[in-house]
Amino acid sequence: MKKWLVLAVLLIGIAAFSVSQLNVYVYESLNWIEDKLIGKFESSNNCKVNVVRLGDAGNMVARLKLEKKNPKADVVIGLDQSLSMSAISEGLLQPYISPMLSKLRDPNLIFDKDYYVTPFDYGAIAFVYDPSKLSKIPEKMEDISAYKNSLIIQDPKSSSTGQALLIWTIALYNDSWTDFWKKMKPAVLTVTPSWDDAFSKFEQGEAPIMLSYATDGAYSYHYYQSTKYKAFIPKDGAYVQIEGAGIVKGSKNKQLAQKFIDFLLSDEFQQEVALNQWMFPVTDVKLPEAFKYAVVPEKILSVDIKAISSQMDKYIKTWEEIMYK
Amino acid sequence: MKLSIKKIPGSIPGIVYVLAVLTAVFPIFKDFFNLTSFSALQDSQTMRILFFTFYQALLSSIASLVVSIIPAYYSWRKKNILSAMIDLSFFIPFFFPVVSMTIAFTALYGRSGLFFALFPGVSLSYSLIGIVVAHVFYDSPIFVKYISEGLRSVPQSLCESAQMDGASKTVIFFSIQLRLILPALVKAFLLVFTYCFMSFGVILSIGGMKFSTVEVAISSTISSSFDFSKAIVLCAVQFLVIFLLNYTGSKFTSFEGSVQTYPSSKRTALFTGVFSFIYVLFEYSLIVLSLAGGFFNFQASRFDLSGLINLFSGPVNAKYGISASLINSSSVSLITALICTVLAYIMLRVSSRFSEVIILSCLGISPAFISIALLYLNISWLVPYPLLLVFGYVLLNMPIAFSFMYQPVKAFPSVITEAAKMDGATSVKIFSRIHFPLMYRIFVSSFLQIFAIIFGEFTMIYTMQIQKTFPMVSITNYILSSNRMFKESNALSSLSIFIVISVFFFSKILEKKHRSLLE
Numbered sequence: 001m002k003k004w005l006v007l008a009v010l011l012i013g014i015a016a017f018s019v020s021q022l023n024v025y026v027y028e029s030l031n032w033i034e035d036k037l038i039g040k041f042e043s044s045n046n047c048k049v050n051v052v053r054l055g056d057a058g059n060m061v062a063r064l065k066l067e068k069k070n071p072k073a074d075v076v077i078g079l080d081q082s083l084s085m086s087a088i089s090e091g092l093l094q095p096y097i098s099p100m101l102s103k104l105r106d107p108n109l110i111f112d113k114d115y116y117v118t119p120f121d122y123g124a125i126a127f128v129y130d131p132s133k134l135s136k137i138p139e140k141m142e143d144i145s146a147y148k149n150s151l152i153i154q155d156p157k158s159s160s161t162g163q164a165l166l167i168w169t170i171a172l173y174n175d176s177w178t179d180f181w182k183k184m185k186p187a188v189l190t191v192t193p194s195w196d197d198a199f200s201k202f203e204q205g206e207a208p209i210m211l212s213y214a215t216d217g218a219y220s221y222h223y224y225q226s227t228k229y230k231a232f233i234p235k236d237g238a239y240v241q242i243e244g245a246g247i248v249k250g251s252k253n254k255q256l257a258q259k260f261i262d263f264l265l266s267d268e269f270q271q272e273v274a275l276n277q278w279m280f281p282v283t284d285v286k287l288p289e290a291f292k293y294a295v296v297p298e299k300i301l302s303v304d305i306k307a308i309s310s311q312m313d314k315y316i317k318t319w320e321e322i323m324y325k
Numbered sequence: 326m327k328l329s330i331k332k333i334p335g336s337i338p339g340i341v342y343v344l345a346v347l348t349a350v351f352p353i354f355k356d357f358f359n360l361t362s363f364s365a366l367q368d369s370q371t372m373r374i375l376f377f378t379f380y381q382a383l384l385s386s387i388a389s390l391v392v393s394i395i396p397a398y399y400s401w402r403k404k405n406i407l408s409a410m411i412d413l414s415f416f417i418p419f420f421f422p423v424v425s426m427t428i429a430f431t432a433l434y435g436r437s438g439l440f441f442a443l444f445p446g447v448s449l450s451y452s453l454i455g456i457v458v459a460h461v462f463y464d465s466p467i468f469v470k471y472i473s474e475g476l477r478s479v480p481q482s483l484c485e486s487a488q489m490d491g492a493s494k495t496v497i498f499f500s501i502q503l504r505l506i507l508p509a510l511v512k513a514f515l516l517v518f519t520y521c522f523m524s525f526g527v528i529l530s531i532g533g534m535k536f537s538t539v540e541v542a543i544s545s546t547i548s549s550s551f552d553f554s555k556a557i558v559l560c561a562v563q564f565l566v567i568f569l570l571n572y573t574g575s576k577f578t579s580f581e582g583s584v585q586t587y588p589s590s591k592r593t594a595l596f597t598g599v600f601s602f603i604y605v606l607f608e609y610s611l612i613v614l615s616l617a618g619g620f621f622n623f624q625a626s627r628f629d630l631s632g633l634i635n636l637f638s639g640p641v642n643a644k645y646g647i648s649a650s651l652i653n654s655s656s657v658s659l660i661t662a663l664i665c666t667v668l669a670y671i672m673l674r675v676s677s678r679f680s681e682v683i684i685l686s687c688l689g690i691s692p693a694f695i696s697i698a699l700l701y702l703n704i705s706w707l708v709p710y711p712l713l714l715v716f717g718y719v720l721l722n723m724p725i726a727f728s729f730m731y732q733p734v735k736a737f738p739s740v741i742t743e744a745a746k747m748d749g750a751t752s753v754k755i756f757s758r759i760h761f762p763l764m765y766r767i768f769v770s771s772f773l774q775i776f777a778i779i780f781g782e783f784t785m786i787y788t789m790q791i792q793k794t795f796p797m798v799s800i801t802n803y804i805l806s807s808n809r810m811f812k813e814s815n816a817l818s819s820l821s822i823f824i825v826i827s828v829f830f831f832s833k834i835l836e837k838k839h840r841s842l843l844e
Contacts (some may be wrong), residue, residue: 028804035644054790058549063790065551066697067704069356090551155534158549189436190451190533193545196807197530203809205437206450313550320370324535 021048022256025064025076025248027057029196032276033077041263047256056194057083057160064092064248071250074257077120077264080160080241082167084117085309093117093246096258100265103283109242111305117244120264121279124238124297125164126214126231127151133208141172141234142183144209149189152201152210156316158193160241163312165211166319168239171303181322191323214238215278217293222275231295238297243279335677342672342684346720350694353701354557362554366562371542375562378538381453381528382521385460389517390510392461392604393468399601400473402591407601412473414466414608419774420825421463421612422781423526424802425818429614430459430531432623451533459527462611464517465604471513475506508577515574516728519567519688525784539563544693544788553697560694567689568682575682612822619819632812633820641813645805646796654780654798655824657711661718662775666768668719669726670760673734681727688724695720696788710795717785722775729774733767734760765839769832777825 026033031053038049054060057078064076064087079087087093093116101110101118109119127144129137138144144151154162170177189207192198202210216231245264247257263269270281274288281287308315365371400411433439434449441448449455479502487497525540537545539559546556622629635641642648672680699713737760745755761768783799786792792800798821805814 028807031644031808052793055548055787058551059790062548062551062697063700065553066701070704072704086551155545158534158545191535193529193534199809200806201431204431204435206431206435317370324370324373324537 019047020253020256021050022075022253022260023050023052023073024260025052025054025060025073027060027078028053028055030078030277032272036272036276037263037269040268041260045256045259049260056158058158061087061090061092065090068092068249071248071252073248074251074253075245075260076248077245078243079117079246080164080243081111081303081305082163082309082312083160084112084244084246085306087246088112088114088116092249094249094251094254096247096261098258098261098265100262103265105282105284109282111242112244117246118261118264119242119244119282120269121273121277121282122240122242123279124214124233124240124295124300125161125168126212126216126233126238126295127209128202128212128216128229128231129209130202130205130228131230133205137232139235141169141236142180143234145183145187147187147209149187150208151184151187152189152198152207153191154195154198154211155191155193156319159195161195161198161211161213162191163316164239164241166315167303167305167308168301170308170315171239171301172236178318178322181319185323188323213241213278214295214297215280215291217295218274218288218290219278221293222288222290227293233295233297235298237299237301239301239303240297242282333675335675336679338672338676339680339683342680342687342723345716346687346690349702349716349720350557350698352705353553353698356701357553358557359554362552362558365555365558371559374537374539374542377536378522378540379566381456381460381536381538382518382524384453385457385464385521385524386514386518388457389461389465390468390514393465393472395597395600396465396604397469397472397476399593399597400469401476402593402597407598407605410605410609411469411601414605415470416774416777416829417466417608417612418463418520420777420781420822420829421615422799422802422818422821423530423783424799424806425615425781425822426459426462426611427526427530428618428815428818429611430462432614432618433610434458450531451535453532453536456524456527456532456536459531460521460524462608463527464520466608467517467520468510468513471509472506475509476502479505511577512574512728515570516688519570522566523563523689523691525693540691540693540784543691544784547693547697547788556691556694556697560691563691564686564689568686571685571688572682575678575685616819616822618815620816629812632814632816635810636813636816636820641810645801646792647801647817650796650798650801651820651824653711653795654821657714657718657797658776658779661715661722661779662772664715664719665722665726665775666730666772669723669730669771670734670756670768672723672727673730681731684727685724687720688728690721692721692782692784693788696785700789700791710789710791714786714789714795714797718779718782721785722778725778726771726775729771730767733764737764762839766836769836773829773832776828780821780825 031051034051038051041047042049052073054063057080060076060078061083064071064073067073068091076087076093095115096118097115098118104110104119109122111117111119127138134147138146153165156163156166169180173180190201192201195212198210199212201207202212212231214231214233216229217227220226220228220230245261247254247261251257265283267283267285270283270285273279273281274291280291280294396411400408431438431450434455435441436448436450438448449458483501484497487501492500522538523540524538525544528536528538528541534541539562543556543559543563546552546559617623619633620628620630636647672684676684695717699708699717702708703710703713741759741763742755745759750758781799783803786797786800787803792804798817802814802817802821805811805817
């Protein structure tokens with residue numbers, strides 16, 4: 001009898017002191033959340049958060065698909081509009097309407113009207129250039145084609161920025177988007193698999209222009225106290241990439257996962273977005289001084305992301321036919 | 326009961342190997358494969374990639390062969406520092422990580438590189454020529470090794486008799502030397518072609534996505550299209566090509582002469598010496614540049630150890646797992662290299678032609694796909710990552726160990742083994758008392774080769790994305806570089822090369838001691 005009593009006390013003790021663990025999948029460059037924010041969430045929710053870094057955003061969806069029968073993740077952070085559509089159509093996420101959504105600075109940021117994905121940052125896609133190597137700054141998208149072998153872009157199949165550019169040009173030129181790419185082809189020095197690879201080549205001085213984000217001027221000012229690199233958004237209209245987070249279907253910690261999604265929209269989290277993620281926060285938190293060097297688009301294109309995403313395989317195939325032949 | 330591995334049927338190694346591969350891939354195949362994915366083969370894009378993969382592999386293999394002939398000839402004829410450096414270059418393809426090579430290659434031949442500054446407009450990056458040059462850098466040493474050793478094994482008496490009969494040097498070369506080394510040359514060509522066909526890192530970093538090979542397509546199908554079924558079809562195509570090549574290669578029987586060395590150097594033309602010197606410069610310049618990058622700032626032209634110091638500082642070490650990655654990579658490489666060397670030896674002792682073709686064909690297994698298959702084993706049955714890594718690396722590297730040890734183990738005089746058997750020696754005793762001491766050099770070389778390959782391996786661990794649970798050096802280096810910690814990344818790259826070179830150096834000391842013991 002005594003033995004059973006001791007065992008029961010032990011079990012109750014373990015249960016009382018054990019904390020639930022939330023598994024959060026992020027892409028590699030979102031690793032800053034581990035340094036700055038996870039501890040705060042853990043202490044206020046008496047839990048343990050295990051952040052799993054998985055290369056790029058595509059790797060996250062691939063992992064979720066592999067784990068579909070046996071889900072290990074609770075929350076996934078860093079899906080842009082197009083990847084979100086893929087994850088939703090694969091049945092990898094579950095909907096959640098966060099009460100914090102009311103804090104969004106613009107309701108248009110909710111790109112998924114079924115609430116599988118909650119936005120947490122956004123930023124315009126732009127072309128970054130080295131002013132010392134470019135005599136005249138292109139104004140329109142087509143002007144870039146005048147610079148032979150000068151542009152580094154990313155592959156739309158493997159990179160979210162690469163895919164954003166493709167969507168951007170489809171939105172801009174509609175049916176004649178293929179003509180644009182045929183004209184643009186000689187300007188492209190190389191197509192890299194990811195943004196990191198592209199930036200590394202750009203920083204080494206391999207080309208004067210690269211496809212990146214409008215906030216790169218802010219980054220340059222913050223780290224180098226100079227706008228070594230500048231960004232421009234063609235006057236034709238900007239494409240805004242919105243990144244979101246979702247709760248994984250089959251999550252074993254649904255309530256905690258919901259709290260985490262709410263946390264992403266809290267001031268605590270949003271304040272850190274600008275200087276760490278180099279994107280704009282989705283709520284009205286104060287922006288740091290460096291962000292006055294971020295290019296703000298004059299005109300934002302309206303994009304039917306659901307329609308474009310449903311045809312994405314076809315678009316990519318056509319794009320590859322033009323660019324890789 | 327006496328242990329005798331000779332009693333094992335010759336087809337068993339091949340069957341065991343196939344079963345091991347099936348164990349890894351069956352679960353993902355069962356859950357994701359769909360027959361309709363074969364329609365991908367009708368896709369013009371897939372056909373373009375397949376054609377380009379073949380074309381660039383053929384071009385790279387021919388270029389590597391052409392470039393290697395003169396250094397191989399020099400290495401055969403001469404005995405000096407230059408020939409020693411040519412011989413040592415054989416290890417370059419196995420120890421020099423693509424990540425490090427790319428940085429050095431861009432610094433020399435890129436649009437921001439030294440050559441572009443000296444000769445404006447001359448850049449090898451983002452072109453087929455760049456890919457071929459990078460493949461020549463990696464693979465020509467394999468040809469050098471096969472050709473020079475082939476020439477060394479041609480009996481001198483045969484050439485001397487022909488000379489006495491009035492045959493010219495050209496006649497001797499074409500009718501005796503070339504004919505005898507041709508089978509070894511074909512094997513080297515197939516090996517180099519296989520490496521170029523499977524190329525991944527060189528293609529992505531030097532060429533770009535435009536020059537995708539089948540292996541790149543497999544990786545992108547997995548991580549970007551999430552179409553595992555299509556990836557399986559692409560893997561099958563890749564495997565089939567390599568299988569057919571190896572089957573063809575198995576038809577060539579090598580001339581099995583013993584390697585002879587000249588007591589002293591023979592004369593060579595000035596052009597041969599100059600060309601060999603340029604070749605050595607080409608091979609070692611990238612390594613020296615990469616090694617120096619860890620402690621020398623080329624932009625500021627001064628020594629800079631801050632990268633190395635930061636690497637082991639508390640925060641960087643804790644965040645990126647630098648020490649852990651060095652320990653993990655060393656342990657996994659050590660264990661796998663040991664297993665591969667021992668298994669390759671056992672398999673070679675008993676294998677039939679069937680097993681040989683099967684095992685060598687597995688050079689065509691896609692590292693990107695095998696890693697996803699292994700990851701799926703972890704997801705389904707919680708098999709620990711270190712175990713999966715060792716298992717995966719054994720599968721991928723067994724064919725390399727097998728091919729490397731093939732000639733010495735197969736050509737080992739059976740008279741000695743038979744005599745020991747008649748004296749009642751068991752297989753273990755034959756190994757420990759006869760084969761191991763007499764083939765010590767080949768065991769150590771094979772071990773080192775596999776150790777170096779795994780230490781710098783990137784594709785598999787990048788696809789598995791297990792950095793958080795089990796960090797490894799090459800992916801840590803990639804992450805440092807992605808996070809723009811270029812100094813730290815260069816320092817880790819130099820450190821990795823230094824570790825591998827130290828292991829090589831240590832093995833040379835052991836080899837020297839062993840030789841003196843035997844004498």
